[in-house]
Every structure is written in C-alpha cells, then in structure tokens.
Amino acid sequence: MEKLTTGRNTVCFESDGFKLEGHLFIPEDYKEGEKRGAIVVTRPASGVKEQTAGLYAEKFAEKSYITLAFDPKGYGGSEGVPQMEDPFSIISDNKNAYKYLQSLQQVDANKIISAGICMGAGHAVAASSDDQRVKATLAISPYLTSQIDYPKAFGGRMLTKIMMGISDPIIKLFKMLGVYFYIPIVPLKKWMELIPATETQTGMKQYYGYENKPGSVPSWKNKGNFYHASYIMTGKYNPFNYIKGFINKPFFMAYADGGYSTDKIEQFYNDVPADEKFIMVCPNSTHFDLYYKPEFVKPIVDQACEFLNQNNLNP
Structure with a gap:
C-alpha cells in the first residue's frame, strides 16, 4: 500500500x-x-x-x-x-x-x-x-452537444458520415500499422483558422494557450489523435x-x-x-x-x- x-x-x-x-x-x-x-x-x-x-x-x-x-x-x-x-x-x-x-x-x-x-x-x-x-x-x-456541434463544423451530419465512410478504411489500416495522425485542438495560430472549428474550439483560446493562459501547463498538448473523431462525428458517443x-x-x-x-x-x-x-x-x-x-x-x-x-x- x-x-x-x-x-x-x-x-x-x-x-x-x-x-x-x-x-x-x-x-x-x-x-x-x-x-x-x-x-x-x-x-x-x-x-x-x-x-x-x-x-x-x-x-x-x-x-x-x-x-x-x-x-x-x-x-x-x-x-x-x-x-x-x-x-x-x-x-x-x-x-x-x-x-x-x-x-x-x-x-x-x-x-x-x-x-x-x-x-x-x-x-x-x-x-x-x-x-x-x-x-x-x-x-x-x-x-x-459535441455530437451535434462537431458535424456542423464540417458541413452537417450527412456530409460528415460520407467523409467518415471514405476515411474509415484508411484510418483502420494506418491504425493497424501503428501510424497515427494528429490535428490541433485549439486554433492558436493563424494558419489553423483555415481548419473548420466549432464555437467551443474558438472559445478554448480563453483558457488554453502556449503562454500566459490559465491552462498553460507543460503537460498539455495542443493536438488530438485524428482516430478518435469517428466516435463523436458519427454520434456513436452521446x-x-x-x-x-x-x-x-x-x-x-x-x-x-x-x-x-x-x-x-x-x-x-x-x-x-x-x-x-x-x-x-x-x-x-x-x-x-x-x-x-x-x-x-x-x-x-x-x-x-x-x-x-x-x-x-x-x-
């Protein structure tokens, strides 16, 4: 003990x-x-x-x-x-x-x-x-409401399902090979604004950041594993x-x-x-x-x- x-x-x-x-x-x-x-x-x-x-x-x-x-x-x-x-x-x-x-x-x-x-x-x-x-x-x-808000940022539920249907086989293949892709969680840089973002992600700038933010700690990383997206995008998790x-x-x-x-x-x-x-x-x-x-x-x-x-x- x-x-x-x-x-x-x-x-x-x-x-x-x-x-x-x-x-x-x-x-x-x-x-x-x-x-x-x-x-x-x-x-x-x-x-x-x-x-x-x-x-x-x-x-x-x-x-x-x-x-x-x-x-x-x-x-x-x-x-x-x-x-x-x-x-x-x-x-x-x-x-x-x-x-x-x-x-x-x-x-x-x-x-x-x-x-x-x-x-x-x-x-x-x-x-x-x-x-x-x-x-x-x-x-x-x-x-x-991530299951509602996230698909909206990518054109709606129907378009999201089509996108995930196309990408899922590729994702599963790379996952089997142990290859992972990461995307930014919070749009902290100018180029990130080109990526669709939810209202919540934009609001995250208030708390998360690289310097002088309340949530700025060394162990926090501004990246998410792309492979988790299907759980939320397709409404599997609600x-x-x-x-x-x-x-x-x-x-x-x-x-x-x-x-x-x-x-x-x-x-x-x-x-x-x-x-x-x-x-x-x-x-x-x-x-x-x-x-x-x-x-x-x-x-x-x-x-x-x-x-x-x-x-x-x-x-």
Whole structure:
C-alpha cells in the first residue's frame, strides 16, 4: 500500500492494462484512521490533471473530501495511445478510478462521488449512471452537444458520415500499422483558422494557450489523435444516451448563463431521473470562466458541498 500524506500525492492505478497517473489530495485536517468521502474529478477534453480538474480536486479537498484528478489513457503522465480522446475509454478509466479509491484505507467506500467538467461532465455521468459504487454525480460547466456541434463544423451530419465512410478504411489500416495522425485542438495560430472549428474550439483560446493562459501547463498538448473523431462525428458517443440508465442518486449541475447550448444543458438536467437534484446557473459568466475564475469556482464548490451534505454525503 502506497504511503499517502496530507496535501497532493502523485499516484498511479491501472485501467484496462495501462498505468494511469493521478493527483490524489488528502485534506489537511485528515486524521490517521479516518475514512472520508471521496470525489473523482474528470477533466475536460484534451485536458490534464494539472489544469481545471486539479483545481477543483484541490478545492473539494479544502472542504475535507479526499479527491482524485487523473490523466486518462494517452494524456499527461498516463500510458496509452497519445492524445486519443476516446469517450468509451475515458468512461472505463473513471470506473477504474472508483475501484482505486475503494482500495484506499482512507476512503469511505459508501461515499464515492463522480464529478466532471465540460466534456468530462458527460463522461462522469456516463460512467456513474448505472454504477452502484457512486453515490452522487456532479456536472460542472457541462458540454454535452459535441455530437451535434462537431458535424456542423464540417458541413452537417450527412456530409460528415460520407467523409467518415471514405476515411474509415484508411484510418483502420494506418491504425493497424501503428501510424497515427494528429490535428490541433485549439486554433492558436493563424494558419489553423483555415481548419473548420466549432464555437467551443474558438472559445478554448480563453483558457488554453502556449503562454500566459490559465491552462498553460507543460503537460498539455495542443493536438488530438485524428482516430478518435469517428466516435463523436458519427454520434456513436452521446452523453444523453446514458440518462435512461441513471440509477436514482443525487445529481448536481452548475453551468454558465453565457455557456454553450444552455437549452440542451437544462434538458439534460430535467431528464436525469434523480429524486434529489440541484441546478446552479452562474450569472454573467462564460463556459470557460467556470474552469478557473475564483468568483465562480468557489461558489460552485460551496454549493455542491452543501448539496452533498444535505444528502448525507458529507466528507
């Protein structure tokens, strides 16, 4: 059993045969022998644990929860095909993160909570929806419409299906040969503006960047493995599909009033079959403001913790 101390610990756990790296936060007020509630924080698409997922993990730890922010396969310090944003793989990583927390003597296995930011919110819901180990789910600044928005940027669903139909055999061949192609995630350079971009990708400039940006950390790479595109482009992955399997458990959502597809966010919230749920709308904010700005992060964490306490999921 690894030696854990209060504060941030760099830890590793296994997921589908790969070693994942995470930051595990033990609250400063933790006493030896205690068992605490624990929160897994899933990062946004392309992100790493040193960015917003780590920030939220740290803030929830300040509220006395044990927290884990991790790099999914292929990102940051984790093993796997580099920069492969595979939703189904990340869902599996989440489930293995729950298993890892269960194995820790410091964790109360009856108080495991799943949280996610942006696309990570959809992954957190998908992973925890039918998982009995998870007692509550938190969706923060959720981005739930990639299956709609990404095809739009490439001419619509029909054209996208034709493009993917033509390219899929080529993609599979190169994948078998171990040859991978990468495309920029955020249009940070002038020439990148020639590539179709979604509104969200353009907005990512606010947070991600090479210098002087909140999400500028050495482990973040502005590239995505092209082979993951078909999951989202063809609608194979859709977080709305997981709502029907959601086991009744507390559900919390916080989103920006100036965020993306707020009507769909509210539809998602309304459709989640939870007896106990709470929605928080952050006024005068954008999607990426909720990633890092203290005036939004603190109230979200405070309200989420109050909600968890009301549902007997205090740390």
